[in-house]
Amino acid sequence: xxxxxxxxxxxxxxxxxxxxxxxxxxxxxxxxxxxxxxxxxxxxxxxxxxxxxxxxxxxxxxxxxxxxxxxxxxxxxxxxxxxxxxxxxxxxxxxxxxxxxxxxxxxxxxx
Amino acid sequence: xxxxxxxxxxxxxxxxxxxxxxxxxxxxxxxxxxxxxxxxxxxxxxxxxxxxxxxxxxxxxxxxxxxxxxxxxxxxxxxxxxxxxxxxxxxxxxxxxxxxxxxxxxxxxxxxxxx
Numbered sequence: 001x002x003x004x005x006x007x008x009x010x011x012x013x014x015x016x017x018x019x020x021x022x023x024x025x026x027x028x029x030x031x032x033x034x035x036x037x038x039x040x041x042x043x044x045x046x047x048x049x050x051x052x053x054x055x056x057x058x059x060x061x062x063x064x065x066x067x068x069x070x071x072x073x074x075x076x077x078x079x080x081x082x083x084x085x086x087x088x089x090x091x092x093x094x095x096x097x098x099x100x101x102x103x104x105x106x107x108x109x110x111x
Numbered sequence: 112x113x114x115x116x117x118x119x120x121x122x123x124x125x126x127x128x129x130x131x132x133x134x135x136x137x138x139x140x141x142x143x144x145x146x147x148x149x150x151x152x153x154x155x156x157x158x159x160x161x162x163x164x165x166x167x168x169x170x171x172x173x174x175x176x177x178x179x180x181x182x183x184x185x186x187x188x189x190x191x192x193x194x195x196x197x198x199x200x201x202x203x204x205x206x207x208x209x210x211x212x213x214x215x216x217x218x219x220x221x222x223x224x225x226x
Contacts, residue, residue, distance in 0.1 A: 008151065032212050043115070043201050043217030044154070051212060086152055095211040098159070098167050104152040 003027050006089055006102030015111045019076040023089035023102045026070065030091040030100075033065050035074045038086045038104065047087075048074070079109045114138070115218035117202050123224045124192055132187045132221045134202030142166075143185035144203040144215065145177060154201070160185055161208045189223075197225045 006023045013019055021035075031052055036044035050056045053067045062075040072091075076083055089102040115136045124130055136143065144167075145157040159167035160179040174190040185202060202218040209215075 032210070034212075038152075041220070043203070043219050045217065046214045049212050049214075088152075088154060092210045095213070096166075096208050097210040098156050098169070099209060099215065101154040104154070106152075 001026060002103075003100050004089060004091060004102040007105055008103050010106035010108055012108045012110060013079055015079060015081060015109055017079050017109070019079050019083070019107060019109075021074040021076075021087050021089075021105050021107070023072050024070055025072070025091060025100075027091075027093070027100075028067075028070065029093045031094055032092050033063070033072050034090040034099070035061075035063060036088040036090055036101075038088060040085075044088055076107075079107075081109050081111045083107060084109050115202055115204055115216050117200075117218040117221050119221060120219065121222050121224075123226065125226055126192055126194060128192050129188070129190045130192060130223070131189070132200055132202075132223075134185045134187070134218060136183055136202075136204040136216070136218075138204055138206075138216060140204040140206045140216070141182050142205045142208050143179065143182075144205075144209070145185065145187050146201040146203060146217075148199040148201060148220070150198070156209075158185075158187075159209050166208060192223075192225045194225050197223055199223070 034049040035047040038044040064073045086104040088104040142161045158177045163179045199220045203215040
């Protein structure tokens with residue numbers, strides 16, 4: 001079993017839809033949770049990070065962490081075709097420790 | 112442009128050959144990484160250097176040898192290439208050692224194909 005599980009998709013939605021992307025993990029020591037976005041043929045770039053449990057909002061994006069369920073989510077409101085990319089969740093135990101990535105979910109937003 | 116750059120962008124080679132990938136960052140960061148992304152997009156760390164010192168060394172075959180001549184450069188040399196080495200290799204950098212909320216900045220990737 002992988003430390004971080006993520007449905008690879010692809011997930012296809014119409015423009016304007018609310019998108020929900022999720023990851024589950026097995027290591028209860030993870031404390032920092034991140035979402036990276038990767039466009040085709042490019043390197044990943046950080047979208048958001050959350051420390052421990054709770055919600056964080058940034059524009060159209062909301063990240064949620066439920067440590068009791070070992071479950072994290074990224075919501076995208078009013079999705080745009082430019083949001084079409086692979087979304088990778090990533091997490092680590094703390095400073096000095098490696099970042100563990102999920103497999104990534106391919107999102108396609110159709111206009 | 113301030114960024115993480117990698118050369119070459121594409122690398123096609125025969126099994127058994129030795130090849131190198133170079134990485135440079137001009138962000139002033141002190142930590143650099145090599146990741147491997149397989150065909151299923153799974154991104155996995157291979158090595159990390161902080162101030163030219165190896166701090167993360169995952170279970171990677173000895174055929175892979177990283178070298179950091181200075182804080183701004185981290186190169187990856189691969190000996191005796193195998194079919195399974197075909198993947199996209201990403202270099203990344205951050206300010207401070209891996210972990211916590213530290214953002215890692217990724218290069219554009221080197222697509223390695225072993226025939």
